Amino acid sequence: MARNPISPSKARRPLASADETRLALIRAALKLFGAQGFDATSTREIAARANANVASITYHFGGKEGLRAAAAEQIVLTLRTNEGALLAESLDPRTLSADEAEGHLVSVFDAMASFLLATPEAEDIALFILRELAQPTAALDIIYEGMFRPTHERMCQLWAAATGEGPDSEATKVTLLTLIGQVVYFKFGRAAVLRRMGWSSIDEDKAGLISGTVRANVRAIVASRRKPVPTA
């Protein structure tokens, strides 16, 4: 039953549904937590940006802290739909030849670079994660399990297929971390990178230069570690 079946003049703007309010709050929180930090962002500010009121945060999320967890879940969801295609495909790396695996590995880094450096949504997400890395909360656990670990695992499998090293060895895992570091530094260290390069932003051309460099680096490192195929 509608609360206000006949109100010809009172409700000039249709009231947002509960779900719309919820999502608007999450979006606003994601942006503001990333841009200013959790503590520096007031619930009033979030509510204002979401066209809602402060009390709605307590109502929907139990409080500011619950809103942070919801934002982390939203990040995982976005990442799954954008980048997931490459990673979640059922393709078994063990059936690939070394060259095919190397090609796939390079593609994964390409996808990562282009999402991270050239997608508008990545802006808020990267900053949110950066702040969680500085001071981990339950939100980081959500992002770690939903994104970080699956991606890194997949990369290790491709690396193993490309080089012949074990997918779970410390050496493999550390190596993939160094490779990931190459890319994410441009996002996390953006402020310093831009100054040093004399760039005002990272546009598509610049992203291409970066991902080309990363691609070449990955290929050089794989080549240096590739093991001779057993001739048995």
Place this chain on the structure above:
Amino acid sequence: MARNPISPSKARRPLASADETRLALIRAALKLFGAQGFDATSTREIAARANANVASITYHFGGKEGLRAAAAEQIVLTLRTNEGALLAESLDPRTLSADEAEGHLVSVFDAMASFLLATPEAEDIALFILRELAQPTAALDIIYEGMFRPTHERMCQLWAAATGEGPDSEATKVTLLTLIGQVVYFKFGRAAVLRRMGWSSIDEDKAGLISGTVRANVRAIVASRRKPVPTA
């Protein structure tokens, strides 16, 4: 003239000098700004940790913001005395052979890794910088000019001497940024790295594994980019 020439019982603990108070405040601020963020840290908390009182912050630094700048200056000072030896040496990279330059470049990364990953002081510093990267202030300018730019410039010169590429080209600068990213990721992404590796901390052994991997990567990438020496 002493304020209290004869007070046998009143002053049980000798009063800290102005400089001692100043330094204690800077140290406390550096740690707390890094651990909790600037906005989440109250001046009362800083004063308590420094065994001083709130009003002393305004007196010595003009306010909370001035304390942040002083912390950034302290970081540059620490970095200069610790790592500076490697970078500031008057050695001209252009007089080096390609092999010597490559060796020096590898050493610079080794020094960076061991400072970053195995030095206790690096803890507070890295977190402080991480937060400045998320939300740059005047403090980042101080650190950029005092540390980031000189280090990166020096690396580019060594790279140029090792490969024959130009020290100021975009390709060189981007490449060195990817190489730096390999290392710093273990510090900035520490929370995720530890989970993924199943480590509880990065001790000396682990730092050795990481810097060994980075060393091998750098050599592989240099080798893949090395230009044939002109035979003229």
Place this chain on the structure above:
DNA sequence: GTCTATAAACAGATAGAC
């Protein structure tokens, strides 16, 4: 479910005694 009003705690800055 949404919104206004308010409660209770805490922030940074400062005045003035010492």
Place this chain on the structure above:
DNA sequence: GTCTATCTGTTTATAGAC
């Protein structure tokens, strides 16, 4: 230079009308 007390503004959370 240090310290206590206080001013002014802002914070999250909540009670209760609608």
